[in-house]
Amino acid sequence: MIGIFLCLKFSIFIPMNRKDQVIVIGGGLAGLTSAIHLAGQGIYVQLFEKNTYPTHKVCGEYISNEILPYWNTLGIDVNILHPTQLDEVQISTKKGNILHSTLPLGGFGVSRYSLDHHLYELAKASGVVIIQDQVLDVRFDTNKFLVTTKSNGLFNAAYVIGAHGKRSGLDKTLGRPFIQRKSPWLAVKAHYSGIFPDNLVALHNFEGGYCGISKIEDDKINVCYLVNFESFKKYQNLNDFQDQVLCANPHIREFFEQAHCLFDQPLSISQISFDRKSLLHNHIFLVGDAAGMIHPLCGNGMAMAIQSAQLLCQILVNSFKGETQTSEAIESAYKKAWKHQFSKRLAAGRILQSIVLNPYLQEFGYAIGASFPATIPGIIKQTHGKAILC
Template identity: 50%
Template sequence: MNQSKVVIIGGGLAGLTAAIHLRKLNIAVTLVEKNTYPKHKVCGEYISNEVVPYFQWLNIAVEDLRPTDISKLQFSTVSGKTINTVLPLGGFGVSRYALDNFLYQKALADGCHVIHESVENIHFDNGKFTIITSSGTTIQTDLVIGAFGKRSNIDIQLNRNFIQQKSPWLAVKAHYEGSFPNDIVGLHNFKGGYCGVSKVEDNRINICYLASYKTFKEHKNSDGYQKEALEQNPHLKNIFKNTKLLFEKPLTISQISFEPKLPVENHILMIGDTAGLIHPLCGNGMAMAIHSAKIAAEVIDDYIHQRIKTRAQLEKNYTQHWNQTFKSRLKTGRLLANILLKPKLSHIVFRIVMIAPFLLPMIIKKTHGQPITISA
């Protein structure tokens, strides 16, 4: 039986960042991740610059990946009308294929123990977790961080509320080669969803869209949906016309839920998409995942060093901090998505923003945070 002070289930952006943070604090960490690296993931692959000070503190030299510097947003309606604005903080584009592997290598170098297996069962009793993996490995630990993504079999085992509801959303992502500005992230509305377009490293263009299953199922496949739904927006039509698919085929994930989730369930501290998923149109999901890892690592450090005395207080502190940081952003994201997917309402809001363009940066700020700093 393996023993570890902290076990992180899931080795995506949030899980790996939490592992690196905890190891910086000299806390023993085991990370359980079913996949190996590198691996492509369905993701917008744009990160707000709010993470930069935190990455610097963690000694994560993301600049080594040669990410693109993104400073502008272009938004278009279904009909192709556009608004352009400067992003308040700006950000950078980097693929999950490169970034997750980069963080994984750093976590290993920092002394994190990684097990490449899936988790079959988690049981909590008498202040201890017992985790059983697919190969029968048993791990005992005091603390568990849940970083297992948008939707997992573990959610079913924990009987989480959102998992009981069928979600009407799916997402499609691929990389392309072609012509697209380095400094722009495009957000293009179409009937049934919206599509993000931006550059990542190596001059690749990431195109990732969220679509309602109701509209998607009317078409035979993603190619048909692209031509008959996305390309009704002239900007998207022009982008697809002038790019070439680099993947064998686009990646697709379904049953994406934006329903509220609890930050702590069954005494597990949830981070990243496992704790709450913001609509991709807000462009802040990756930064939020990274920030949530910081919050979890800090409260765990306080608990281990007796600055937080009880598990109940640990869970309360984490929940409060998580809600203060993210709850309003998630509500704003759901509101914006509802507006964009109602053509008449979207048109009214677009007209208002055209008359008062200063409103758009204000809306962006509502879904983003301040630069993430470390308290002395």
């Protein structure tokens, strides 16, 4: 049924009678969106994902509404997942001074557990061949790619999309420069039950990091924080760290005092890199976090992942239709489109993160925001984009 609906939404053409057109590495938001977009245009797509669905991911789970018009064109309707609608933001300094604002574009809260699984089902229904396997290596040999997987051997493709997220063993094999540098950031996430407003995204600062709190589906509350390892390493475990460091902010303390964790253990990840990355590596097109990651406090990483898939897929579809002829032209079109769409956002995110993590600038920012509250939505807009229509 879904497959029929997706077909109706697209003007289908069959570009080439080949079984080796596109390989997508990674089935997160960028990879699954790319696969659905291309398969909807009659392109044969094989997607490799090393994990099984559904699974939890460390993420604040707030998605900006800017992606909705594009997802609509792909037949993706997130309302099926009953997300919460989020239109207000609250930002507190580590001392507990607090600012309120509306979220200019608004967004919605839904767990990655449900969302990625939903996209996975849609991708399968739209004809994507999804293979649960880890990609170990990718080589470009004159005019085709050779993709080596852990369990299923070798695959060929005309194009490879690297949608393998912020940090993968594959980046090491490919020798991407950012992977050589250590990153001090680690992140923790869990779902809670408790009392929290339905429409609010709270961003509370604490020593060495910040914590996002917002609702997702089924009245659950996502709590996700990013912290510098230097701040974390003095504590023996997560509970001690949360009690002594996060709860020094009275708003976080107030939340934890009444909330109940729904996970056996919070999830954690480390080595989160915000370094600049290449958009192409040996002709592999990189999308989502594999191409570059905005600081999580901006709440725009998922939108960027989805929009980067959109930019690339539009270019690839045109090339399959015969509009863009050479691989150099395709690569340069993608780089240009990506930079045009995201460079300013990433720069704004870097500036904002350095202000938020500096205790003096944080209080100064609070004083400005409290005196001129109308400036806050404008600042948030700098870290977000406009919807890109197909």
